[in-house]
Amino acid sequence: MLYSEKVMDHFTNPRNVGELPDANGVGEVGNAKCGDIMKMYLKIENGVIEDVKFKTFGCGAAIATSSMATEMIKGKTVDDALKLTNSAVVEALEGLPPVKIHCSVLAEQAIKTALADYYTRQGIDPTPFVGELKDPDEEHLACER
Numbered sequence: 001m002l003y004s005e006k007v008m009d010h011f012t013n014p015r016n017v018g019e020l021p022d023a024n025g026v027g028e029v030g031n032a033k034c035g036d037i038m039k040m041y042l043k044i045e046n047g048v049i050e051d052v053k054f055k056t057f058g059c060g061a062a063i064a065t066s067s068m069a070t071e072m073i074k075g076k077t078v079d080d081a082l083k084l085t086n087s088a089v090v091e092a093l094e095g096l097p098p099v100k101i102h103c104s105v106l107a108e109q110a111i112k113t114a115l116a117d118y119y120t121r122q123g124i125d126p127t128p129f130v131g132e133l134k135d136p137d138e139e140h141l142a143c144e145r
């Protein structure tokens with residue numbers, strides 16, 4: 001089968017979908033090539049991600065990776081969330097077809113962008129924590145559908 005059971009589960013029953021009106025970190029990344037957009041909402045209290053929601057206008061792999069990624073950072077510290085990589089998310093999903101690996105980057109980038117927004121709102125320069133945010137378009141060039 002092309003997609004693992006975990007991918008199908010998170011695609012058909014995605015966790016943490018929606019918006020958080022009281023989010024204090026919001027990040028949106030998009031891709032001009034396939035038109036996919038990912039928006040991530042974080043509610044952070046005392047350095048812990050108390051709640052997280054996402055909305056995406058994207059493919060099934062983007063939905064599944066975001067669903068898994070939100071599960072992996074919920075209740076974790078900001079430091080832990082910053083360490084989350086798209087490869088860890090893909091591993092937790094028991095793999096993605098190679099052509100879809102790039103879709104998983106949207107979730108990681110949206111989380112990092114939301115964390116950068118969180119730092120910026122506190123008057124803190126996010127660059128030392130989040131690093132230079134890569135343009136998802138670059139990562140996405142191999143993404144075809």
Ligand code: FES
Pocket residue numbers: 031034036058059060061062102103104106143144145
């Ligand atoms: Fe672009 Fe999957 S996110 S096709």
